[in-house]
Amino acid sequence: MKLLLLLLAFSLPPRTKAGExxxxxxxxxxxxxxxxxxxxxxxxxxxxxxxxxxxxxxxxTALEKKAKRTKAVRPLNLPRRKVYVNPGDVCSVAGWGRLAPGGELSNTLQEVELEIQKDQECECLLKDNYNKTNQICAGDPKIKRASYRGDSGGPLVCKKAAAGIVSFGRSNGSAPRVFTRVSSFLSWIKKTMKRS
Incomplete structure (x- = not known):
């Protein structure tokens, strides 16, 4: 069965690197x-x-391509309209991206837990590239854990739902990282799914 992929890269600022x-x-x-x-x-x-x-x-995802479904695949819930993540909440992200800046892509699925940060944390570090209306700031800057290149488009899972989509961060791979806020695009996502 072919899957239609939704394009959510529009919240990715220019000159940013996404991924691992x-x-x-x-x-x-x-x-x-x-x-x-x-x-x-x-x-x-x-x-x-x-x-x-x-x-x-x-x-x-962050790209528009076709994918193949297998028996081992199950859907992830979308967040409820008025349910938001808050600073201090612990969420997880997974992907097959790089394990370190300049490193190789992983052959196995990697996962990491990230703490949601206050919006000011990303606003301060990323200046005009962060918009709290449709983005989530995640990852403690004091801990070396983050998504990076190759993970772009994967979900930030909070409260058993896809709260965010891996978007971007600083090129050195340090936290915090920015995730597209799925709840901000919920109406659009649901309308798009109904049309297909």
Whole structure:
């Protein structure tokens, strides 16, 4: 079965780099049945992007491509309209991206827990590239744990729902990182799914 992927890259500011898990660990096999890995070959270059299944025929990601469903795949819930994550909440992110700046892409699914930060943390570090209306700031700057290149498009899972989508952060891979706030686009996502 082919899956339609939703494009959510519009909240990604120019000149930002998205992507990989830093300071995490290998995920237990089949523990995240909603995860999708998209691999695009461009000449010698392999680009990798994550995503999450939110319905049997829809993958939420930062790229628009087609994916193949398998028996080991189950959807992840969308957040409720008025349920928000708060500073101090602990969420998780997973992906097949790089394990360190300049490192190789992972062959196994990696996961890491990140603490939601106050919006001011990302506003201070990223200046005009952060918008608290449609973005979430996650990852303690004192702890070396983060999403990074290759994880872009994967879900930030909070309260058993896709609260965010891996977007961007500073090029050195340090926390905090920025995630697209799924609840800000819920109406659009649901309308798009109804049309297909």
């Amino acid at each position: 898990i830093i300071g995490g660990h290998e995920a237990r096999p089949h523990s995240r049945p909603y995860m999708a890995c998209l691999e695009i070959t461009d000449g010698d270059k392999i680009l990798r992007c994550g995503g999450c299944l939110i319905r049997e025929d829809f993958v939420l």
